[in-house]
Amino acid sequence: MKNYLLIGTIAFMGTALLTSCGQAGKKAAPEAEFTYEVDRFEDISVLKYRLPAFEQLSIAEKEFIYYLSEAALCGRDILWDQNFKYNMLIRKTIEAIIDTYGGDRESDEYRAFITYAKRIFFANGIHHHYSNDKFVPGFSADYLAQLIGGSDAARLPLAEGQSVEELAGFLSPILFDPVLYAKKVDQSEGTDMITASANNFYEGVSQAEVEEYYSSLADRAEPRPVSWGLNTKVLKVDGKVTEIQWKSGGMYGSAIDRIVSWLEKARDVALSETQKKELDLLIDYYRTADLGTWDDYNVLWAGNTGLSVDYINGFIETYGDPMGMKATWEAVVQYKDTEASKRTVLITENAQWFEDHSPVDPQYRKEKVTGVAASVINVAMLGGDCYPASPLGINLPNSNWIRTEAGSKSVTLANITDAKDIVARGSGFLEEFAYDQTEIDRAVQWGSLSDALHTDMHECIGHASGKLAPGTDPNALKNYASPLEEMRADLFALYFMMDPKMTEVGLMPSDEPAKAQYDNYIRNGFLTQIVRIQPGRDIEQAHMRCRSAIAHWVYEKGKSDNVIEVVTRDDKTFVRINDYQELRGLFGEMLKEVQRIKSEGDFAAGKDMIENYGVKIDSDLHTEMLSRYARLNLAPYSGFVNPVMTPVTDSDGKITDVKIEYCSDYLGQMMEYGKNYSFLQAW
Incomplete structure (x- = not known):
């Protein structure tokens, strides 16, 4: 807590x-x-x-x-994917644009894009970290297509056989449609909280199905119950509610x-x-x-x-x-x-x-x-x-x-x-x-x-x-x-x-x-x-x-x-x-x-x-x-932003000290983490 x-x-x-x-x-x-x-x-x-x-x-x-x-x-990528199933795809696209876009980087639209990118980096996804509302881009869908088209295709997270134009077309409604994936967490009274929420904990199941599933597992007489559902995603396989575990090999x-x-x-x-x-x-x-x-x-x-x-x-x-x-x-x-x-x-x-x-x-x-x-x-x-x-x-x-x-x-x-x-x-x-x-x-x-x-x-x-x-x-x-x-x-x-x-x-x-x-x-x-x-x-x-x-x-x-x-x-x-x-x-x-x-x-x-x-x-x-x-x-x-730790080693590789540097480049740290601490795929 x-x-x-x-x-x-x-x-x-x-x-x-x-x-x-x-x-x-x-x-x-x-x-x-x-x-x-x-x-x-x-x-x-x-x-x-x-x-x-x-x-x-x-x-x-x-x-x-x-x-x-x-x-x-x-573990940074894990949170991004938990927050929304397309967050990794969106982040890797943004990183590729920032690194390789060859167009005008001084325009008002590009500045709006950078602000949007900073907000997404801060929230670990496209939904506000506190309100849970999806961010509204300060630029148009056409400009997003221009950014993607003007970036190095080799750096873009393209699916197999997918073109640059198809990637832009796929992302456009996700980012710009105000109704689609509108809230990361929706606890509004009277809604199906599972289907209304955009997070990636559940897929293809309703609130009633989830409640019934976990009710069947819980034993109220157990004095030391485990935390059912803590480390899994719930979905249906062959019409049956099941869980996928978050673990090594999973x-x-x-x-x-x-x-x-x-x-x-x-x-x-x-x-x-x-x-x-x-x-x-x-x-x-x-x-x-x-x-x-x-x-x-x-x-x-x-x-x-x-x-x-x-x-x-x-x-x-x-x-x-x-x-x-x-x-x-x-x-x-x-x-x-x-x-x-x-x-x-x-x-x-x-x-x-x-x-x-x-x-x-x-x-x-x-x-x-x-x-x-x-x-x-x-x-x-x-x-x-x-x-x-x-x-x-x-x-x-x-x-x-x-x-x-x-x-x-x-x-x-x-x-x-x-x-x-x-x-x-x-x-x-x-x-x-x-x-x-x-x-x-x-x-x-x-x-x-x-x-x-x-x-x-x-x-x-x-x-x-x-x-x-x-x-x-x-x-x-x-x-x-x-x-x-x-x-x-x-x-x-x-x-x-x-x-x-x-x-x-x-x-x-x-x-x-x-x-x-x-x-x-x-x-x-x-x-x-x-x-x-x-x-x-x-x-x-x-x-x-x-x-x-x-x-x-x-x-x-x-x-x-x-x-x-x-x-x-x-x-x-x-x-x-x-x-x-x-x-x-x-x-x-x-x-x-x-x-x-x-x-x-x-x-x-x-x-x-x-x-x-x-x-x-x-x-x-x-x-x-x-x-x-x-x-x-x-x-x-x-x-x-986090400090940067650099180990100091002797001739045998043994750590003899750890030096601390205080980072003053927020966007730079986000980009560096994307390069050095990203281990999950976009798709």
Whole structure:
């Protein structure tokens, strides 16, 4: 489970770029000179992230990180194909055009094409990474044909016997027809979510057929169920619903084999025997696709804590599947920030206290909170569904029974958060949307701490809290499972941030950081996050539905007592919290109900909560927010280019160091990855 930035408040930084991907070995710039933003287009800001104190790591740690990082880059094609079955064809066509097109590269149409290409690279496909809507090209279908016709045919991904003109004709409706493949994930009420969604998890089957198929496999009496459907594509063979496994020798096998080859190198230099054993299990899982092996790996991985270097690698998160079953491929390589982790240690040391004092029904609390491990880490490499758009926090494994019996790991991504915070300074966002100067001053003084604490609490103890009632199907909430789970973790964090325990154990000096978080959360969920949505659209993304549902539910339930007030001033809408303690009580009430819904698998109640509070947007308010936000000239989304790692070897080929170069060429990195880390075919 991931926690994403509430809203990108990225201000454009016009200073000169200091490094490029081609300047390997250059000394990193001092903090005061480091330029974080490397590109800006449409609604996207692309940043760099630093690797603090990387040079202080041991050679063994650096070598381990290097091999894991190469594995993290080798699965990129998998995500592209999972997102949409023609994404690889489209990407390879775009890459060929950028490399070989012989026509005018200074025209407005070519510039529009490059912007379109950048958007596709950022989203890992032709659908927006957050809204799931298909991108609208800023050029014509005729111009696409001109681009393809003016490029080197030998570089184009032509099918056997296909002409250049036929390739252009095939791609034209896919890219330009607004109805065809319109949404990557469509969870609109009343639709067949399988046939309406353009992702590549299902083909030729309906939602009813998929539900019936997996219902026949699941055993509700099994106390340790595997994650059915996690690593397969569902389709029909001879009229029968079946699955194709993602594994070595199976679907995505050529990319998985490359991942495995680097994981084997990492295993051989792993920093502990337990880490070697878990990597052996992960490699075996990639070769067999056995879900029992995946569970064995996660049990061992979750219990292996206190590491200086760790990683995430596999088919993990299910946000991209409207049914919440199929997992996209992702990878993160990380090393521990020991000083900052003291904060998360305090939280996890008190995890049982938080669970015991939770406002949820006692029968749905955990009697014993097991193996909650949390760290603040620095990212060394992002891959798959964590790149370029990165989460701020991650809590894994996702399996309920493993979390109960073996525990979980939570990480807060410090250098990712720092990069976003630094770029956001002085953006004018708070001055435009905060209610008054008191709110602004509180956010400036306590915003960084309050955001870090909320992420830590969300990941460390929010996701780790609570339990299912005996016999509850883990998949009972279906397409509403993800937003409800994010609500549960957010509410847990929000409720306890205002608790005196936070100051008692030294996590906060007073309740002011909690107030700053309450201000920020309600403002974002009620007002500012909707600037990410196109006019006339509903909220689709799980984290956004979560925040909207929480903000609107507590507003409605506290309306009679004026707990939260909607204020109009100078024709602008603001929200003001009048009673922070009453708001905390409302967060507790909502947490109790959301936990009940999850524990009992109450699909109807979960659906009502999301559909009634988390989906719809007031059109007049939406128009106002979009207008006010546009005047700030900010990008609501941000992501990252990765650093470049270069191993230094001795005469025997043994790695003696790993040098870091910070890339400042977003498009260049995308093209380089297409050349060096692409292992799947276009057709």
